[in-house]
Amino acid sequence: MEEKNKRQPPSNEEFMPHLAYDSVIFGFNGKQLKILVLEYHNTDFFALPGGFVKRDESVDDAVKRGLRERTGLENIYLEQFHTFGDVSRPAPDVMRTILMNNGYEVKHDYWMFDRFVSIAYYALINYEEVSPLPDELSDSINWYSLDELPSLMMDxxxxxxxxxxxxxxxxxxxxxxxxxxxQKFTMKNLQKVYEAVLGEKLRRTSFQRKMLSKDILVRHEKLFNGGAHKAPYLYSFKSKIVKEPEKV
Amino acid sequence: MEEKNKRQPPSNEEFMPHLAYDSVIFGFNGKQLKILVLEYHNTDFFALPGGFVKRDESVDDAVKRGLRERTGLENIYLEQFHTFGDVSRPAPDVMRTILMNNGYEVKHDYWMFDRFVSIAYYALINYEEVSPLPDELSDSINWYSLDELPSLMMDxxxxxxxxxxxxxxxxxxxxxxxxxxxQKFTMKNLQKVYEAVLGEKLRRTSFQRKMLSKDILVRHEKLFNGGAHKAPYLYSFKSKIVKEPEKV
DNA sequence: TAGTTATTGTCTCAATTTGTTACAATAATA
DNA sequence: TATTATTGTAACAAATTGAGACAATAACTA
Structure with a gap:
């Protein structure tokens, strides 16, 4: 490739060393559960959207910032689920390749080559409302079905x-x-979400009865979707009573 | 108090900066669920047993090391449950008091005064098999019932x-x-554990039926405990089939 | 306009699980 | 040998879940 201007990478004065986050961003296209995976410039490295934590920023806020930058969404449902702290995690060679192929000038002891512990979150977003944006280091960020993921880097x-x-x-x-x-969806839509998450078919009548008995749904008008059959009702969640653990 | 020799505290070359762990160590005395709480020398600070992660050590191993030092036990059931990463966490004044009252000489910018993210684990141990040892900084480490905890420091x-x-x-x-x-226990013992954890009474017959139907228990000889009544069977867990996520 | 088709909402009955009560068995003691 | 407290299990009721049946109904077809 042609020579690029050597750029200066972020200094570690802004960020906490050894601390990163990774996010598994789930979306649902009506049929399948998908996640966002990015590909770094000029490499074959596929990775989860992740990032670093600023020194004056909570870990939750760092993740929200990363999601906002990549999805444009403000209010994202976030759940922290595990922290990965093995010594085998660090992959300085991978990190070096990514930075070098992005035209950065990095020293041998650059902070991103150190060992990192990663705090992992999953996010749930409305697939339709979002057009993911690649970040500075990435060629692309795309939806992948869970059973068609490319080989992901590191762990x-x-x-x-x-x-x-x-x-x-x-x-x-x-x-x-x-x-x-x-916001509004049919019972069948909801069942498809459950089936996609669980990876198994559910019985229609039992599912409907279970959901209706939970007292979490509000029934709205019918949806006339052009099908030659009885029109289903639309529902929404009886929200705002619900616990919303990690909203911005 | 009299003057102590000024000691040198641990250097940050050995440990990862900004990264700590805290452990909630549960034990059961036959009636109540208890946890281990330590008190720092010459302070009124009560705290969970915690520590730092060495640079060449996984977070899991750091926690195991801390538990081994404090309980003498090698094979402890450990479960990571959350990472606490708020910016409001750091309490440099508390840390300074602890170190100074232990006779350490610390500089103003000593690493332990920085912001820390804490990875929290809970441990389950056999109350009878352990005589907890205070660490170097602590006066005591004692069992406390959950409803009689002293006021704990920080979060x-x-x-x-x-x-x-x-x-x-x-x-x-x-x-x-x-x-x-x-290893061997009666059905009543097991029920007491469940009741202590859940904080509610359970129905004897339903509990017994549920446990026996799970196919996880092995029945052994009877326990003649001197009571003027039918002797209960002893049981043990049909272990080794069981998932053991975080053993040393 | 009446019949056809696919899907939906709900009902019914069976199967399973859970709640509750009852009761016989049995160690230690009086 | 009777008494007492507790244990193990059976028996029945209540609640939940599984599985199938069926009427209602949009859109289309003849």
């Missing part, structure tokens, strides 16, 4: 696995559907 | 609350009883 596949595991455990108690669907 | 009460919340959620799926009881 990011492990992070995805743990995120999905936690999402499944939280499915009933955290009203996951609310954050993956548009 | 440690919040950490305890979250630990208990997570323990409750994990009660059924992680075989908590196994790690809080001696």
């Amino acid at each position: 990011h596949q492990q992070i995805v696995d743990k995120a999905l595991e936690t999402l499944r455990e939280n499915l009933d108690k955290k009203l996951v559907g609310m954050n993956l669907l548009p | 440690h009460q919040q950490i305890v609350d979250k630990a208990l919340e997570t323990l409750r959620e994990n009660l059924d799926k992680k075989l908590v009883g196994m790690n809080l009881l001696p």
Whole structure:
């Protein structure tokens, strides 16, 4: 490639050393659960959107900042699920390749080559409302189905696995559907979310009865979607009573 | 007090800056759930057992090391449950008091006065097998019932609350009883553990039926404990099939 | 306009799980 | 041998969940 201007990378005066976050951003396209994966410039490295924590910023806020920059969304449902602290995590060679291929001039002992502990969060966003933006270091940021993920760098596949595991455990108690669907949705839409998260088919009648008995849904007008059949009702979540743990 | 020799505190070359752990160590005395709380020398500061992570050590291993030093136990059930990363966490004045009252000579910019993110774990240990040892900085380390905790420093009460919340959620799926009881126990012992964790009374017959139907217990000989009544069976967990997530 | 089709909402009954009560078995003691 | 407290399990009721049936109904077709 041609010579680029050598740029100065971020100084570690702004950020906490050894501390990073990674985010598993879930979206739902109506059929499948997907996550956002980015690809670094001029490398074959696929990674989760992550970043560093500023010295005067809480970890939660750092993650929110990263999500805002990449999705444009302000109010994102966020859940911290695990912190990855193995000594085998650091991959200075990977980091060096990424920075060098982005035209940065980095010293041998640059802070990003140190060991990092990563605090991992998952986010739930409305797939339709967002057009993800690649950051400065990335070529692209795209939705991938969980069963068609590219090979992810470092321990990011492990992070995805743990995120999905936690999402499944939280499915009933955290009203996951609310954050993956548009405000109004049919019972079938909601069932598809459950099926995508759990990875299994559910029985229609039992699911409907269970959801209606929970007293969390409000029924609205019918949706005439052009199908040659009875029109389904639209529902929304009886929100605002709900616990919203990690909103901006 | 009399003058002490000024000692040199640990250097930050050994440890990762800004990174700490705290542990909520649960034990069960047959009636109540208790946790270990330590008191620093010459202060009124009560705190959870915590520590720092060495540069060549995983976070898990750092926690295990701290537990080994304080309890003498090697194989401790450990579960990471949350990372606390608020900017309001750091309390340099508290840290300074602790170190100064321990006779350490510390500079104004000593690393322990920086901001710390704390990775929190809970541990389950067999109350009877352990005689906790205070560490170098502490006067004492003692068992406290959850409803009789002293006022804890910094955000440690919040950490305890979250630990208990997570323990409750994990009660059924992680075989908590196994790690809080001696190897052999009666059904009543097990029920007491459940009641202590959940903070509510359970119905004897339903509990017994539920536990026996799970296929996780092995029945042994009867326990003749001198009571003027039918002797209960002893049980142990059908272990080794069980997922053991965080053993040393 | 009446019949066709696919889907929806709800009902019913069966199967399973859980709540509750009852009761016989049994160690130690009087 | 009777008494007492507790244990293990059975029995029945209540609640929840599984599975199938069926009427209602949009849009389309004849």
